[in-house]
Amino acid sequence: NAGVTQTPKFQVLKTGQSMTLQCAQDMNHEYMSWYRQDPGMGLRLIHYSVGAGITDQGEVPNGYNVSRSTTEDFPLRLLSAAPSQTSVYFCASSPHREHLNTGELFFGEGSRLTVL
């Protein structure tokens, strides 16, 4: 069982470039989300989705775009990369809204992005 799979694990971009971080889960989870992790800032929510075709903004959505065309996939797009977007990005999922009842989100292993 693969769980939550993120690709790529590492990426270096130049300022202004665009790219997509991929996230796929094989657990048939309805809820998926993207967090960024920065030293001293903890985990901050970028965007989330409660099901296919439904997305919403989190705490720090600016500069990022998401879509949810299937239950399995939730890609995160950086439209024009900036050095401030250098971070480690985590995708997380849960069955429907179970994370609110159990406190459990299932995280991927992260994608480390450096923007020069």
Added chain:
Amino acid sequence: QQQVKQSPQSLIVQKGGISIINCAYENTAFDYFPWYQQFPGKGPALLIAIRPDVSEKKEGRFTISFNKSAKQFSLHIMDSQPGDSATYFCAAPRPRGYSTLTFGKGTMLLVSP
């Protein structure tokens, strides 16, 4: 907007000692409060969670204490081991109308041999 304040930012404990990490939240319409553990290079993973209709939950060496009136909860690691060295995050659900968890800023725990 949910605010979750976690302390301390870092903690060094000797092997066999007790590690204590604290968390305070502002408000919530849902009642489930988790702690996550993250090892270097890995994603966070649920360690233990509590509903505030109980004041304490224990799983092995890990205990959550919950004080609903003070809006605080804490993680206690008894007999701390070097393998417990990791970053710990508390989390709380955002208020009604949202479907997300808000995380604290994390505590880096180092258990010295």
